[in-house]
Amino acid sequence: MASNLKKWSAEFLGTFWLTFGGCGSAVLAAAFPNVGIGLLGVSLAFGLTVLTGAYALGPVSGGHFNPAVSVGLAVGGRMKASELPGYIIAQVFGAIVAAWILYLIATGKADANITDLATNGYGEHSPGKYSLTAALLTEVVLTAVFLIVILGATARRAAAGFGGLAIGLCLTLIHLISIPVTNTSVNPARSTGPALFGPHIALEQLWLFWAAPIAGAILGAVIYKLLLADEE
DSSP states (O other): OOOHHHHHHHHHHHHHHHHHHHHHIIIIITTOTTTOOHHHHHHHHHHHHHHHHHHHHHHHHOOOOSHHHHHHHHHTTSSOGGGHHHHHHHHHHHHHHHHHHHHHHHTOSTTOOOOOSSOOOSGGGSTTOOOHHHHHHHHHHHHHHHHHHHHHHTSTTSOTTOHHHHHHHHHHHHHHHHHHHHSOOSOHHHHHHHHTTSOHHHHHTTTHHHHHHHHHHHHHHHHIIIIIOOOO
């Protein structure tokens, strides 16, 4: 069994990689002249961070990289509730450090004009100007589905070795759906790091990107346990 320090280190590094890789692709490469990767590229980048992190760090900590996922897995009986504080603190610090380094890189140009660090939002801060209700529904539903996929792909009856691939592709699809609505959170840590270095409205709206993903994760875990779970 890995020690707590190793688990926390893995969660720190994994969430760092998710935030730096995913948000970094949005900030540095999405609209880069002539070779911008666009929405599809950013979606793929987020999925790839989870896929690579899951295989590299999952054997140490389970590869959550997301406070909502940790809460959902606790509700689903896949981890002890007593482990949640350590995991969540490590995840949030990983995201903050990633956002800080990304900010330093993004502002390293003479003509840098960083007004947004891939922060999440609704209303005027939504990429597509979607309402609070639309953002809430999007984050709850997609996080619930994400947890169902995670629980199913990592169940004992699932094909061994393919869990990371399924989870990474699921996160890619989630971003393809919801970037226009909220810039896609489904991850409170990923939302917190950039919000600390972004516009003030990102901090004002941050509550939603804690409440909705966690509610969605709990919903997904309950649905899986009641309707889909085998005896494990």
